[in-house]
Amino acid sequence: MLITHLVGVDTSSIILMSFNTNMRVLSVFLLWLMVYVRGGHAGTTCGFKSCNNVEDGMLNVHLVPHTHDDVGWLKTVDEYYYGARLDIQRAAVVYILDSVIPQLLQNPSRRFIYVEIAFFWRWWEEQTEEMQTTVKQLVNEGRLEFTLGGWSMNDEGATHYNAIIDQHTLGLRFLNSTFGQCAHPRVAWQIDPFGHSRQQASLFAQMGYDALYFGRIDYQDKTTRLNEKTMEMIWKGSPENIGVTSDLFSGTLFNGYGPPSGFCYDIACQDPPIMDDVRMHDYNVPDRVAAFIAAAKEQAKHYTTNHIMMTMGSDFLYSNAHTWYKNLDKLIKYVNQQQMNGSSVNVLYSTPSCYTYHVNRANQSYNTKEDDFFPYAIKPHGFLTGFYTSRPTLKGFIRDANNRLQIVRQLHVLANLQDSNDSFSKIFQLEEAMGIAQHHDAISGTEKQAVARDYADRLGRALITVEDVVLEGLARLLPNGSVTFPRSTSCGGLLPNVCKVPPTTTKLQLIVWNPLTRPTTNYIRVIVFTSGWTVVGPSGEQLQYDVFDVSGGGKEIIIPASLPSLGFSVFFLNTQQGSPNSGPHVPVRQTSVADKVVGNKIVSLVFDGTTGRLKQMNNLQKNISMYLEQELQYYLSYNGDCHDDEHQASGAYIFRPNHTTTETFPRQLFNTTYIQGKVVQEIRQVFSPWASQTIRIFEDKSYVEVSWAVGPIPIEDKQGKEVISLYKTDLRTHGLFNTDANGREMMVRRLNHRDTWHLNQTEPVAGNYYPVNSRIYIQDTTRNIQFTVLTDRSEGGSSLRGGEIELMVHRRLLMDDHLGVGEPLNETGDDGKGLVAFGSHYLLLDTIPASAARHRLLAEDIFMKPMVSVSEADHTFQSWSDLYVTNRSFIQKSLPEMFTS
């Protein structure tokens, strides 16, 4: 098959189309990206015309000078930018960009690519106008080329497609508005992420990239591809969905993303420089030239054209670009001089896009690939499947912040705020924090503890900043006439703990924003400190609600809120002392031996009367019954203390359990408590002092919510632990299960199997783990039953035995896994104790044909949950209604619930 995406394919319409299916809300904010892609690079002077000459009859070695600048990892993004904390890592991005530009100016054939716009943007802002003009010139001449061009190089295992698009939009928008068409990145560059998602490739294809290159694939996969000369391929990003428009030429780099051994010319490397003064003792030109030609020929053996790409750079290299270019100039000169002696190797400065251009010219055929590159193993006991779960609280916070960002942008547009009160830059602060958070050492959880705190801190600050935008938006949208919205007594509700209701409050208005483009019902929660509340809905109707005691003396009120499409409803709470609604529910500890059935008219669960354990799930409408056990369990982590495969420890990246079997909590500690509410029924299960969960069934919902609370994971036994929620059913699943790709399409997974090579499975557990960004399901095709579990954040998951689903929800480790982070993943809170993680699973039981629509809608509900803003104005429903709107939708007609499987 040929490369199809090289020049001029206008993919913008495809993007629009595909976004119209389940990315409707986003399409508004992707306007920049689309304009950008539509512009393309036709008719400009940069692009392929600026590539250095090749020699068609020779082996052309494309040297690609590049730096890989993690947007946070061992140091924070600020520390990396400025080069602070060099004791932690010798990395200073500002010096890289400072030093590359003068080097490019010295020799017009030199090239450099830059990737991470989060850094480039900071640097750009600090430059003089003169320097900016110089840089524009270099970009226009193709000497400085932007590659990828996202705000960061996002992780692919734990990210949501919405955030992936956002973070690319942010980077590409900066490039387009700053430089115009010549800065358009034509190549996606995912050289460091730990496994590659098909969805990512699909998005890249739809964004208009011509090619994708990556550095890390499974070691067995790489060996196979090297042997079979299939390092490059056509990746079909959405083969069953949008088809050919998602095809992308994709290449595996030969040497990770580093230079060939012996040719690293960075000040941080130790390879011999080209010493070309014949008078000196260490003259080494013949030796280096011979070694380089040998390296080039070796690499060329594994690729199909007479072009190969050598990545001349690595992590944070080029802080003194001079040392590179001085030696690369010499290398090119002396290697090419050998052509006079019959050498057929031609070296040139190049870029990934120039390489791609020449590979395309070669008109070769390539294998196609339809699966993805998960999981990523580096050795028999080194599967990077731990990071799917690492730092679950950060992963959850980022997912929440994404939801908040979309809502803020909706409010900003719909209230027509423009740049009122600096709102563009306020939103940018959140966009920027989110762009950084998608980095492959941020949301992945593979950063140092201090850096993880910095990511969360950035998001927290940004959310506080955009509270202003929310309140300003509401102030414009709420008033019925020229009245003023009481901002001073209001709270936007972006951060869970920001909107606290004072104990003395007697009147509350909850302004609940629904970001979905269809109506929804959601159970909203507010914590109060007094009793006897009346809850009135947006039409003046009194509503049923539940009250539960919460720790700290407060009471959680749960209100079923019917919300309009893309709009808001207002709910009114007034204290009514002595009201029959006022008392909290009394929990009932299970004492009988009869099985307990808890449910509504749609779904029910059966708990064993003796043990209190779940034993069955029923879809009452479809008459489906399924055996279902569920409990929290944990793996003991392998505590290796050296770097070799045998002693490889479980760590931030790697999941390596001690045994293939899990540990269970002592049965005698287990207890179950039932609480029967008006709108929700809760089953509270305690496994141990540090592991518990609440199962909820809402009055009109078809799903079961399982809210787990895990931590602090005890480590007094010097033993790392990785906690899973295990679901056991009686479905016959034949080793198959499905997981989502970045919250969008689904991927079929088969136990101990890879589609493109014969797997030698060396880790029966970790080697079968896959990223679960939003859902995982198993099917019994004979019984026509699908059991789906949705998550509220990315987790690692698998189905290791027939009928099972397991999801890893939290992990606490005591050993570093020797992949650079240099710390065990031992998360602690401000109190120094192990971090407690809270999260939810959502269970769906249905027929196979009906499941897809249900889990897709539910995933949207989870991912695009409402925002609850709180006002403490002295209003009743009536007095409020005189002045303000109580219910409003911003689309005339809700969009259809249109899904493919």
Added chain:
Amino acid sequence: MLITHLVGVDTSSIILMSFNTNMRVLSVFLLWLMVYVRGGHAGTTCGFKSCNNVEDGMLNVHLVPHTHDDVGWLKTVDEYYYGARLDIQRAAVVYILDSVIPQLLQNPSRRFIYVEIAFFWRWWEEQTEEMQTTVKQLVNEGRLEFTLGGWSMNDEGATHYNAIIDQHTLGLRFLNSTFGQCAHPRVAWQIDPFGHSRQQASLFAQMGYDALYFGRIDYQDKTTRLNEKTMEMIWKGSPENIGVTSDLFSGTLFNGYGPPSGFCYDIACQDPPIMDDVRMHDYNVPDRVAAFIAAAKEQAKHYTTNHIMMTMGSDFLYSNAHTWYKNLDKLIKYVNQQQMNGSSVNVLYSTPSCYTYHVNRANQSYNTKEDDFFPYAIKPHGFLTGFYTSRPTLKGFIRDANNRLQIVRQLHVLANLQDSNDSFSKIFQLEEAMGIAQHHDAISGTEKQAVARDYADRLGRALITVEDVVLEGLARLLPNGSVTFPRSTSCGGLLPNVCKVPPTTTKLQLIVWNPLTRPTTNYIRVIVFTSGWTVVGPSGEQLQYDVFDVSGGGKEIIIPASLPSLGFSVFFLNTQQGSPNSGPHVPVRQTSVADKVVGNKIVSLVFDGTTGRLKQMNNLQKNISMYLEQELQYYLSYNGDCHDDEHQASGAYIFRPNHTTTETFPRQLFNTTYIQGKVVQEIRQVFSPWASQTIRIFEDKSYVEVSWAVGPIPIEDKQGKEVISLYKTDLRTHGLFNTDANGREMMVRRLNHRDTWHLNQTEPVAGNYYPVNSRIYIQDTTRNIQFTVLTDRSEGGSSLRGGEIELMVHRRLLMDDHLGVGEPLNETGDDGKGLVAFGSHYLLLDTIPASAARHRLLAEDIFMKPMVSVSEADHTFQSWSDLYVTNRSFIQKSLPEMFTS
């Protein structure tokens, strides 16, 4: 006292004058230097006029950006230049110079000083004409300033003054011819050498330097000076000789030669950069400004003017100069901004000469100093007195090569070779190797083993190269008419092992060059393989000679050669089978019990009849008898294995014996053999299989030669050993002894005493060691006896007990002394065995008044020994005389033997 050397003192005449005393030969080769110095810097636009402005009412902090580039240490000079072997040390000089120039161009207030011309010259040669023009402009504007400007920053403990002058001449000549007056270094910069010699200061003063700065002085000395504000002083370089013209303003740097703690902005440092974007998390301007002002005020407490100098650099720093200047620019900006808030600290880019200028303007008085800065201790058990002896074979080779270089230059001038056959560049190769060899990690012996080999290799190659010049010179000087000198059968004799006589040779001519400006007699040696030689002198007279068997089957012929002033004589050897002169001498083992007296008419030694040990030395002409024991002994080295003072080991730098007492060889192994020759009497003494010596008395010489051979020092006992030659006399010396300073003037030493502070002596042996570059003597003033021992290279020496002299001749250690070299000083030869060192001491016994002239003349004889060139032409004296000169002096009248004590 005031600084006297600042501007316009024309010191060239002083140099000429002083060189005329005992540096006659050198004066010819100092022509460039003198022209250079005479030129001075008056009337140019560079110099002090180019200094940045100061604020007279404030504390002015002179930031001096600098790099300290060792001309070899852990890596060879080539490796340092190119940045090879970065695994050993992160150091690449080419990148330093490459990166500094563009930085200087960016901001006219920036300054940089460069010191080591060995590196600068290499770099300069590689530059384009355009870059050379740019650099000239920077030099002319005072933005790039050369400081010191020697070929290297020479060691002061083990160097000879002749080589010091040569290596400065080499650097200054390059600067003068390349850049002219603006490149004239006004400041000497000995920031790293391990102790400072008064002779060096005297030479600097005479060369016209305005000031000298150094980084290392004894820790007790430094504490005293800090407390007493005497960090700066007037050093009287030759107080009893040339007086005020040798005075030099000298300053001890506050912080070694590094920046204040927290302000190193090199890519290799870990200090926080100035982070001045207030939007970022790590904004630190107030913190850094406060810390800098505090550091400046702390330093200013210890100096006398309102100017202080901060050395902003260190070893091999500035390989990415950008990181320095970017942050220093900010530091200057933000610190000076505080002047608006009342700060009285003013920071500026400066140079040592600008600092000196402003200190001079301040018109302060300073203490004077008349002693030197030896020995240099860094802590109670860390005396850097081991390096006085470390690598004795390298020290010896360098001393020999210096002798050879002077002879080659004499021949080159006297034969008027000009640039015939590239002779300038051939001689330059030797000058350059010698310049490098004077470096404070070269001749000092404090380099790694591989680097020591490289130094020797450079000298060896250079000596082979200049053989051509010798032969070409002889070919011009020897012929009587238009005949050709038989070069093809000749050998210049620059390297000891180059001129080998084939076993079949029957005719030999020895052309013996005397580099001294007075006639001399020297005992020349040639190894032959047959017997029965007749030796004929330059006037046709037959000469007496001795023959000794040597190992390998050869015979060493020793011929007394009378040589003319600055010229040559030819000696003729022909085989005469059966001649009575032919047989070698038969050694006589001492068997009688009567004392053995060996001597000539001038000097005699008495050996104990029973033990064979030396017991007395007699000056027969002056009727002086002195008790004299002598033997080889050794210290056991302290084998510490960590860096703290208590565990400090003896190493390449540090001498730390295990005990204050030495080990002696077992008496039963000792034997003495006497050989009575015609021209020389030898006494051979064996102390052990690895320690022996030959004592020689020549027929008409007043000195006794003690040729020692030590090694391989055994280490099977895991014990380092430091071997001394101990001379015990009955002189009453009252704790006083004298050692030379760099082979020129003499320094008085007093046991456990320093002139300028009250010494707390913590190392009774090592703390009393001083450099002996050419001689050490003790005096008994009551008996009017002086006993002088001369050396053929630099050695450490002392007089630890009354009447004793000890000289350390060899050392082999098993521990690194943790001062950076990272290797124990465990020298091995190509065969992997411990290195054997060969050397000689020369003993003089005379009255005190008569001794000075004798040891000065003898030192010259040793240091300026003849060169023996060998011709195997088929000539007798007669046939040779018809064609060639046999005897010639190149000065009309020998120069007088004029010396002061």
